[in-house]
Amino acid sequence: MNGSRKSRVLRAAATDDAPHSPGRRRALTAGGALVAAAGAASSTAADTTGSERPFAEHRLALQLSDRDTAKQALVISVAYNILKEFGPDRVAIEVVAFGPGIDLLREPSDQRPKVDSLIAQGVRFSVCMNTVDTLERETGKRVALNPKAVKVQVGVARILALTEQGYTLVRP
Secondary structure, X not given: OOHHHHHHHHXXXXXXXXXXXXXXXXXXXXXXXXXXXXXXXXXXXXXXXXXXXXXXXXXXXXXXXXXXXXXXXXXXXXXHHHHHHHOOOOEEEEEEEOHHHHHHHEOOOOOHHHHXXXXXXXXXXXXXXXXXXXXXXXXXXOOOEOOOOEEEOOHHHHHHHHHHOOOEEEOO
C-alpha cells in the first residue's frame, strides 16, 4: 500500500464514528496487516542480524546471484580487500547468496578454502533456503551446502533487512 493510500485509509478510519462500519473495518484490517507484516519482518531481522559485530564502523552486504565463477571470485576478492583495508574488527561483511549464486556455497566447491578462511575472519555467508527448496523440488535431491553457511529463508529479504540496518549493498 503506497503512502497516500495508507493515509487515506487511516484518515477514513479516524473520521468514521461507527466502530463496526465497513470503512472502519477495512482500515483496521489494512492497518492490522501492516502491523503484522512489520512485526514479521522485524522478528526475521532480529533472528538473523549482523549483531556479532555490533561495534563495526562499516557494514557491507555483498549480493551473489550469479553462477559465474568470475563473479564468485570477485565477491571473495572484495571481501578480502575490505577486511585488509579496514581490519576485521572495524567492518561487518555478509555475503548473501541466492538463485544461481548459491553455487559458491555448495559442497564441494573449489572456493571452499577461501570461503572458510573468510568465515574464520568474521565474514558471514548466508544462503537462501527458498532457492535450495526449489532445486530440491526440481531435481529430487537436496543440495549439499557448506556447513558453515548461515541458512536464511529468503535471500532478498535478508538483503533488505541488512540495508535497513545500515549495511551498504554492493553487487560485484
